[in-house]
Amino acid sequence: MVLVVALAPLLVGIVRKVKSRLTRRQGAPLIQPYRDILRLMRKEVVLAENASWLFRVVPYMVFAATWVAAALIPTFATGLQFSWTADLIAIVALLGSARFFLALAGMDVGTSFGGIGSSREMMIASMAEPAMMLTVFSLALVAGSTQLSTVADYLASPEVGLRVSLGMGLVALVVVALAENARIPVDNPGTHLEVTMVHEAMVLEYSGRHLAMIELASALKLLLYVSLIGCVFFPWGIAGSDDGIAGYLRGAVLYLSKLVIAGVLLAVFETSTAKMRVFRVPDFVGIALMLALLGTLLLFVSRSL
Amino acid sequence: MSEIAQELTVTAAAFRSGAMPVTKVTRKLWQQAAGDLSRGLITLLSLWADHKAVYMALLNEDTKHIGVLRLDIRRDDFPSVSQFHAPAGRLERAISDLFGIRPDGADDTRPWLDHGRWQISHPLGATEPAEGPVVYEFLPIEGESLHQVAVGPVHAGIIEPGHFRITVQGETVVRLEVRLGYTHKGTDSLMVGAAPERGAMLAARTSGDSTVAYGWAFAQAVEAALGTEVPERAIWLRALMAELERLANHLGDIGGICNDAAFGMMLAQCSVLRERVLRASMQSFGHRLMRDIIIPGGVARDLDDEGHRALLALVASIRAAFPSIVALYDRTASLLDRTVSTGVLKPALARRFGAGGYVGRASGRDFDSRRDIPYAPYDRLTFEVPKRDEGDVDARIWIRIREVEQSLSIIMQILHQLPGGPIHTPAVPVGQPRQGLGLVEGFRGDILIWVALDAKGRVARCHMRDPSWFQWPLLEAVIEGNIIADFPLCNKSFNCSYSGHDL
Numbered sequence: 089m090v091l092v093v094a095l096a097p098l099l100v101g102i103v104r105k106v107k108s109r110l111t112r113r114q115g116a117p118l119i120q121p122y123r124d125i126l127r128l129m130r131k132e133v134v135l136a137e138n139a140s141w142l143f144r145v146v147p148y149m150v151f152a153a154t155w156v157a158a159a160l161i162p163t164f165a166t167g168l169q170f171s172w173t174a175d176l177i178a179i180v181a182l183l184g185s186a187r188f189f190l191a192l193a194g195m196d197v198g199t200s201f202g203g204i205g206s207s208r209e210m211m212i213a214s215m216a217e218p219a220m221m222l223t224v225f226s227l228a229l230v231a232g233s234t235q236l237s238t239v240a241d242y243l244a245s246p247e248v249g250l251r252v253s254l255g256m257g258l259v260a261l262v263v264v265a266l267a268e269n270a271r272i273p274v275d276n277p278g279t280h281l282e283v284t285m286v287h288e289a290m291v292l293e294y295s296g297r298h299l300a301m302i303e304l305a306s307a308l309k310l311l312l313y314v315s316l317i318g319c320v321f322f323p324w325g326i327a328g329s330d331d332g333i334a335g336y337l338r339g340a341v342l343y344l345s346k347l348v349i350a351g352v353l354l355a356v357f358e359t360s361t362a363k364m365r366v367f368r369v370p371d372f373v374g375i376a377l378m379l380a381l382l383g384t385l386l387l388f389v390s391r392s393l
Numbered sequence: 394m395s396e397i398a399q400e401l402t403v404t405a406a407a408f409r410s411g412a413m414p415v416t417k418v419t420r421k422l423w424q425q426a427a428g429d430l431s432r433g434l435i436t437l438l439s440l441w442a443d444h445k446a447v448y449m450a451l452l453n454e455d456t457k458h459i460g461v462l463r464l465d466i467r468r469d470d471f472p473s474v475s476q477f478h479a480p481a482g483r484l485e486r487a488i489s490d491l492f493g494i495r496p497d498g499a500d501d502t503r504p505w506l507d508h509g510r511w512q513i514s515h516p517l518g519a520t521e522p523a524e525g526p527v528v529y530e531f532l533p534i535e536g537e538s539l540h541q542v543a544v545g546p547v548h549a550g551i552i553e554p555g556h557f558r559i560t561v562q563g564e565t566v567v568r569l570e571v572r573l574g575y576t577h578k579g580t581d582s583l584m585v586g587a588a589p590e591r592g593a594m595l596a597a598r599t600s601g602d603s604t605v606a607y608g609w610a611f612a613q614a615v616e617a618a619l620g621t622e623v624p625e626r627a628i629w630l631r632a633l634m635a636e637l638e639r640l641a642n643h644l645g646d647i648g649g650i651c652n653d654a655a656f657g658m659m660l661a662q663c664s665v666l667r668e669r670v671l672r673a674s675m676q677s678f679g680h681r682l683m684r685d686i687i688i689p690g691g692v693a694r695d696l697d698d699e700g701h702r703a704l705l706a707l708v709a710s711i712r713a714a715f716p717s718i719v720a721l722y723d724r725t726a727s728l729l730d731r732t733v734s735t736g737v738l739k740p741a742l743a744r745r746f747g748a749g750g751y752v753g754r755a756s757g758r759d760f761d762s763r764r765d766i767p768y769a770p771y772d773r774l775t776f777e778v779p780k781r782d783e784g785d786v787d788a789r790i791w792i793r794i795r796e797v798e799q800s801l802s803i804i805m806q807i808l809h810q811l812p813g814g815p816i817h818t819p820a821v822p823v824g825q826p827r828q829g830l831g832l833v834e835g836f837r838g839d840i841l842i843w844v845a846l847d848a849k850g851r852v853a854r855c856h857m858r859d860p861s862w863f864q865w866p867l868l869e870a871v872i873e874g875n876i877i878a879d880f881p882l883c884n885k886s887f888n889c890s891y892s893g894h895d896l
Contacts, residue, residue, distance in 0.1 A: 111661035200542040204877070273727060276655035280549035281881040283542065283559070284653075362728040363655035366564055366878045 092158045092315075096307035097121035099314065099351050106355035107278075121307065128300035136197040136293055146193035147294065147301035150186045154305040157182040158312040162319045164339030165327040166237040176224040176234045179312075180217070183268070186305070187213055194290030201282045205289025208366060212274065212286065215373035216267045222380035223257045223264070227320060229387045230254065236319070244323035256383035258321045263376035265313035267369070269306070272358040274369050284363070314350045315343075322346065397426045398435055401453045401460035405766040408459065412618050413830040413843075415448070415463045420472055423464045426451065430478040436747040437863075438832075439841050440474060440484040441856035442492050444518055447471045448856075450830070450841060452747070457765050461830070461843075466494055473499035480746045480863055491581060492518035503530060506574040506895060516582050531558050531570055538562060542877065546575045553891035557880075564876040569869045576895040584855040589615045589689045589820060592852045596842065597684050599857055600893030605631075605638040606835030607842070607857070607893075608687035613768070614844035614855075615689040618829030621820040625812045627691035628769045633704075633807045634674075634683045634692075635833070636800045640711075641670040642836040643793040643800070646888050650790055651722065653881045654731040662718045666711055673707040676700055691817030704808060708801050715801075719794055732787040736871045736883035739784060746867055749838020749860040751792040752887055756784035762832050762839040774806050786886040822850025837861060837890060859893030 101118040108115025135144070157179045187209065194206035228234045230251065231242040267274045270287035282289060291302050319326060325342035327335040364372060400416055408414075418426070426449060429435050438450035438459065449462045464471055473496035475482035485496040486505035493515035495502075509527040513520050534541065540561050546554040554575040560568045583595055596611035597604045609631050616623055648663025671681040677700025678686050686693050696704075722728065738748075743756035753760055761778040763771040779795035781788040831842040838860030845854040868887045872880055 107657070111657050112665065113661065200540065203540075204542070272655050278657070279655065281653065282549060283544065283880050284655075284878045359658055360725075361656070362651070362725060362731055364727070365731060366876055368730070 091163065092161075092308060092311055093155065093304070095347070096158070096304065096311040097125060099311050099347055100307045102348060102351035103310075103355045103358075106352050107359055110355065110359045121303075125300045125304055128295075128303065129297050131296040133296035133298055136199075139197055139293075142189075143193050143196045143293075144298070146189045147298040147305075149189050151301040151305040151308075153182045153186040154308045154312070157186075158308045158315070160236065161312055161315045162237055162240050162326060163315050164325075164343035165336055166240050176227065176236055176239070177221075179236075179316075180220055180224060183309070183312075184213075184217060190290055190302075194293075197293045199293060201285070201289045201292050204283070205286055205292070208286045209290060212267050212369055212373060215370050215377055216264045219260050219373065219376040219380045220264050220268075222377070222384050223260050226253050226257050226380065226383040226387055229384065229391075240319045240323050240326055243320060244326055253383035253386045254321065256379040256386070258317070260376040260380040260383065261313075261317055261321075263373060263379075265317065267373050267376075269310045269313060271354065273361050273364045274372065276363050286366075311347075314347060318343065318346045318350070397422070397429045397451070398453050400462075401435065401451055401456070401458045403459050403461075405457065405459075405768065408830050409613065409617060409768050411620055412827045413461060415461045415828065418462045418464055420464065423449070423462065423474075424472050424477075426462060427472070427474040427477040427481075430474065430481070433745060436744075437474075437478065437480055438747070438839075439843070439856065439858035439862075440481050440488070441843065441858070442466075442488045442494055443845070443854040444492065447488065447494065448843070449474065450843070452766075454760070459766070459830075459832075469493065470495040470497040472497050475499050475501070480866065483866070484858075484862060490514075491516060494518065506577050508574055511577075511579075516579065517585070529572060531572075532568070534560050534568070536562075536567075539567060546572075555891050559872075559877060559880065561877050564878065566872050566875055566877050566880065569872045569880070571865055571869060573865065573891060574895050576892045578892075578896065580857070580896045581855065584852050587852045589846075589850065589852065592844070592855060593688050594685060596855070596857065597687075599896065600859060600890045601682065601684075602642050603638070603835040603837065603840065603859075603890065603893060604682050604684040605634045605687060606833050606840050608685070609635060610831035610833040610835075610840045610842040610857075611844065611855075612687050612689045613831030613833060614829040614842045615820055615831075615846070616829070617831070618827040618844055618846050619820050619823055619850070621690055622818060624691055624815045624818055626695075626814045627816045629807055629811050630692045630696060630816065631687055632770050632774070633696070633804060633811075634678065634686060635835075636803045636807070637670060637674050637704075638683065639836040640797060640800045640804070641667050641674070643797050644670065646885070647718075647722070647790060647793050647797075649888070650732070650786065650882065650885045651728060653885045654728055656725065656728045659718065659722060659728075662714075662721070666714060666718075669707055669710060673703045676703040688817070690820040691815070693817070695816050696811070701808060701811075704804065708804055708808075711797075712801060715797065722790070722794075729787065731879070731882060732790060732886075733785060734783075735786045735879050736875055736886060737784045738867055738871045740782060742867060742870055743784065746863045748863050748867055749834075750836065750864075751789050751796070751838075752860075752864050752867060753838065754779060755781050755788035755792045757782040760839075762834045766832055766839075768833070770807070773810075774803055776803050786882055789886040820850075822846070822848070824848055826853065835860065837864070837888070840893075857893075857896065859890050861889035861891075861894045864889045865894065 100121045105115045160179055191206040191209050194202040227239055231239040275286040325339050327339035430437050436452045436454055438452050440449050446463050446465045452459050475485050476498045483505055489495055490504050490507035509525055514523040542559045544557040546556045556572040558570040593611050597608045599607050644663045644667040648660035651659030674683050675681045677696055738756045740757035743753045743758045759780045764778050776799045779792050826847050828845040833840050841858040843856040847853045864887055872883050
């Protein structure tokens with residue numbers, strides 16, 4: 089659990105560094121996100137006069153929910169302490185409630201940007217969430233369980249061949265990950281233009297430790313999706329519950345390299361495409377929804393034959 | 394053919410070599426001119442005042458002749474032009490803020506530049522202590538489920554201040570209202586009584602990115618008023634600097650617009666090229682933006698061999714790198730998806746407002762003062778004026794791309810043909826009041842500067858009209874019906890000046 093929090097800002101740092109290098113800039117050092125979070129922790133919190141208790145509580149709630157969700161994902165070993173609770177549906181629910189409260193907080197202070205951000209976020213979420221659920225279902229159908237450890241173990245085993253539904257699920261999950269983590273082409277994490285923001289517009293009013301919590305939570309969310317995609321679709325080298333220390337070590341090294349590869353791929357993708365018009369986003373995320381749906385249907389059809 | 398159009402008889406050659414004649418008109422003729430403007434028979438170049446009269450500079454787009462009408466003021470008012478011709482609206486509001494002269498019959502009488510923070514009112518007219526900050530009334534909004542978003546005046550990026558009041562219905566913009574005047578520096582007041590040298594410095598500080606164009610337009614006005622013969626070499630050096638300025642700004646804009654669509658690669662590549670232009674300018678003229686090098690009577694600094702070589706190398710390096718950047722823009726579908734058909738400016742509107750520069754030329758208004766109201770040395774250079782009819786963000790980018798190519802070609806022509814000789818002749822006062830007009834194509838469009846000199850050769854009144862005066866209102870028209878997230882993209886594709894407009 090501590091590991092994911094410790095690693096999350098590093099992944100953000102990698103993505104930023106690679107993006108900078110790709111656009112001929114030096115880029116901030118890899119540990120800059122850690123420094124930012126520490127700096128924010130030390131700063132005072134500026135609250136709007138009309139902020140309610142909800143506004144103050146939400147950052148902790150979002151962070152806690154995201155952290156628990158992230159901790160439920162097998163990173164390099166399947167024998168997790170909380171394995172018995174690690175249900176994919178629980179993860180989706182945790183993320184959903186985190187988003188719900190963040191959107192509420194965005195509207196709480198009553199600024200125009202907060203409202204715009206919340207409404208856009210909900211519009212995207214209304215497509216991304218069902219897509220995620222359907223991907224979960226097709227995985228569950230393949231593996232016969234929604235327990236993540238079981239799914240990962242099953243998919244790592246040699247009896248799973250190449251499956252069309254899994255490919256569709258992968259594409260769907262990648263699209264959902266892009267949308268959920270406010271990356272280009274859905275949102276631009278590096279912009280200063282308030283009217284174009286989605287995620288950033290919601291949290292514009294936050295400062296100090298509240299902002300630190302939210303930043304850390306979004307870093308965690310990125311790590312969560314990368315780990316999820318890693319453990320479900322690329323489960324090579326993941327250590328089983330009965331593997332020894334050597335197995336764990338091998339898993340950890342492989343996991344780290346998976347993170348680095350994912351970070352570099354994300355940065356390359358983001359540099360090579362522009363942001364979409366806001367109203368094109370539902371189409372884009374809709375593709376994920378369709379693919380996930382097709383994946384699930386295909387499983388049913390092929391099974392009944 | 395209207396009566397007023399026939400009154401416009403001054404050719405480019407005439408006003409560029411001598412004092413600008415002014416036609417005194419009656420109120421009736423003034424109103425007739427306003428009517429002709431509204432019918433699109435003539436184009437408004439500018440509208441300004443001094444403490445005795447109001448002036449209107451007009452252009453006949455067919456013959457390319459211009460004229461300045463003067464109407465003497467009675468009882469502190471003059472017949473409003475804006476009641477017939479909307480583009481004059483903000484110029485009239487600025488006149489009444491600065492001079493206290495009232496446009497009679499105008500629909501919009503709200504203050505424009507004056508936010509009530511100057512401690513005095515009407516700084517150029519009958520000055521009185523001001524009452525303090527006033528609440529600005531934005532246009533009333535009526536309708537179901539409308540939502541207002543206020544952006545600025547202080548923005549998140551390193552840009553100038555301006556307030557945007559955006560009314561949206563969901564994501565769609567119903568109306569944009571711009572409020573400007575935050576960078577008012579009192580340039581008009583500072584100009585009064587200034588020697589031409591100081592006037593040139595003030596003009597060069599009106600809008601930082603157009604400092605060469607402003608310096609040149611001011612010098613043109615003073616030289617025309619005094620009948621100064623400018624040495625050949627100085628004229629060619631001026632054009633060289635003006636094209637370098639255009640090059641740097643267009644390169645910066647192309648990258649900047651793409652960056653607002655979250656495509657950082659274009660910004661990175663274009664910024665490298667822009668920086669090369671600025672460094673070459675530093676090397677050849679001693680200042681990155683070449684400020685204060687154009688002075689009345691010539692230029693202050695000559696180009697040496699080293700600078701000459703630096704500029705040749707610059708053109709070669711940009712010619713090598715630019716095509717691949719253009720190809721990158723043209724081949725990135727996700728980027729084109731954002732720019733094509735976004736923020737369409739209708740040709741009729743561009744024509745009505747006399748929109749200059751890339752804004753007009755991307756919407757079918759085929760006008761470039763370098764070609765149509767020619768001035769030396771452009772009459773001896775070969776270049777094309779690009780024109781497109783789509784009027785969207787994409788068209789404005791393409792106009793810039795084509796103009797970058799043209800500027801490179803012009804720079805090469807100048808470097809090859811640059812004549813020798815002196816670079817400065819003093820502009821000598823002639824002992825009587827004179828007035829001159831300067832009209833120079835800056836990167837945004839045509840900059841007009843009117844200078845009235847007194848008998849001692851000092852500035853009695855200087856009016857500077859930035860192209861943005863006619864482009865800001867068009868931005869408001871363009872954004873209507875687009876989604877609010879595309880506003881930065883449209884705004885950047887116009888890239889209007891705040892400082893040049895607020896004076």
